[in-house]
Amino acid sequence: MERFETESLALMPGQKVQARVLSHHPWGVVVEIVGYENAGLSASIDMIQQFSRTTSSHAELLALFPPVGSQIDAVIEQIQCWRPPVSVRLSIRPADLESLAWRCDFCGERITLSPGGDALVLDSRSNDGPGSHTVISHRQCLAERIHPENAGERARAWEIGKMY
Template structure:
C-alpha cells in the first residue's frame, strides 16, 4: 500500500548520498597533518590524516619557498610520502567530490585569516580569532556552500529578537563554563 507523499520523500531522501557530510568536522582555519601523495606542476596532492577519503591539495602559491620566490618551485615541494603541518584554507562541498584546499605557509600556520562574507574585511579563523565558518545546507538535496564571517558581523545580521542565536554565534567553539549540575544549588541541607 503506497504511503503519503511525505513518506515517499523520506524514503527518497534516505537513498540520497550526502557527499557534503564528508569531512564535516573540518572547517576553514583547522590545523591538520597531511601526507604528500604526489607532486604536480601547480602544487601537491595530499591526504589529510584522519580524512583520507577526501581529496586534498596545496597550491604552490601557499607553500613557502626557501628561495624567496612568490610560490614554491617543484624542487622545493615537500617530499612525496612526507607528513606536513597545514591549515584548511577552503573546503568545497558544493558539487561532488568534496575537496579540501590546504595552506602550508608558516604565516597561515601561526594565524589564518580569510575575507568575511558580510563586511569584506579579513577575519581570523585560527583558534582564538574573531571569525567563524558558516555552512549553508538544504534538506532538498546535497551540497554545501560555506563562507567565513566575523562573529560580530554574523550576529549583527540576525534578527535582534533572536537573542539565543546571536549569543550562540558569539560563543560557538569558545571555552565556556560547564552547565551547573542538575540539582546543585536547589537542594536543601539535610
C-alpha cells in the same frame, strides 16, 4: 555525495592537520589528510598561489614542493562540498601555520580562523539535495544580520564556541 555527507564535518577552516604528499603537478601537490585516507576527500596544496609571489624563479618555486611520500604540517584553508568528492584546500605557508587569516564573507575585512580568532564558520545546506557551502564571518557581522526580534539567535552568535 550522499544527502548528508558527514566525513568533512570534522574538518574546519583554520584547523591544523598532517598531510601525506601523494603527487606533484605543475600547479602544486595532491595530498591525503592523515586520518581521513578513506573518507573520500580530495586534498591539495596550490603551490603557485601560495609561493609564486615570494620566489624569484621557477626552480626556486619547485624547490619548495614537499617530496612525494613525505608527511607535512598544513592548515585547512577551504572545504568545498558542492559536489563529490569533497575538496579540501590546504596551506603550508609558515604564516598560515602560525595563524590563518581569511576575509569575512559579509564585510570583506580580514579575520583569524585559527584557534583564538573571532571567526565563525557557517555551513549552509539545502533541503533540496546534497552539498553545502561554507561562509566565514566575524561574530559581529553575523549577529548584526540576524533580525533584532530574534534576540536568542543574535545572542548565540556572540557566544558560540567560546570557552567558559
